[in-house]
Amino acid sequence: MLPTLETTLPVLMLWGAIGYLCGSVPFGLLVTRIFGLGNLRDIGSGNIGTTNVLRTGSKAAAATTLLLDGGKGAAAVLLARALAGEDAAQLAGLLAFTGHCYPVWLGFKGGKGVATFLGLMLALAWPVGIACCLTWLFAASLSRISSMGALTAAVTAPLWSFALGYAPGTLLTCVLAAAILWRHKDNIARLRAGTEPKIGQT
Secondary structure, three states: OOOOOOOOHHHHHHHHHHHHHHHOOOHHHHHHHHOOOOOHHHOOOOOOOHHHHHOOOOHHHHHHHHHHHHHHHHHHHHHHHHHOOHHHHHHHHHHHHHHHHOOHHHOOOOOOOHHHHHHHHHHHOHHHHHHHHHHHHHHHHHHOOHHHHHHHHHHHHHHHHHHOOOHHHHHHHHHHHHHHHHHOHHHHHHHHHOOOOOOOOO
16 A cells, blocks of 8 residues: 655655665764774674674674664654655655665665664554564574564564554555565575574674
8 A cells, every 4th residue: 555645756855865864874883983893894794784783792882783773764754754744754764774775875785774674663653663573573582593583574564564554554564575585685595504693693
């Protein structure tokens, strides 16, 4: 189901740009440098997300990255909703996710978007966001594999969106789920091969 358009195209474009800029802030890199943990690009997978920050051995840095990456997605959505409308909020959330995954400042090589996805879902429709977070927690705890939690949360998001009464967001959650699956294609290959590292492993 498509969201009702209530905002003019120029305003939508503005909020899309704002969403992208919010999402493109590489908090993983910034946090590891502030914590004195070195260059995150030289650690583990080189990814700028929470899972790789955890590989530095600092749970505090990983938690900080998780909150900031989720917060930037939520901030983009909430600002757009307050100052424009629901359609602008959805677009800002989508572009915040895009900005995290493909930040211009890092040659379009960013993270996989899971924390930003969870943050923007909490802001768009908090019952759906909570359901996605709990799904991630359950699947990750059961498998001890972070990517399994992310993939499970992503593929169930459209179902949660529809079941919990956020039908206008179902299309957006489908797009985000497909993007997360694409960003995790290497993880999926390792899961199939049984070589995907568990949480806490390198």
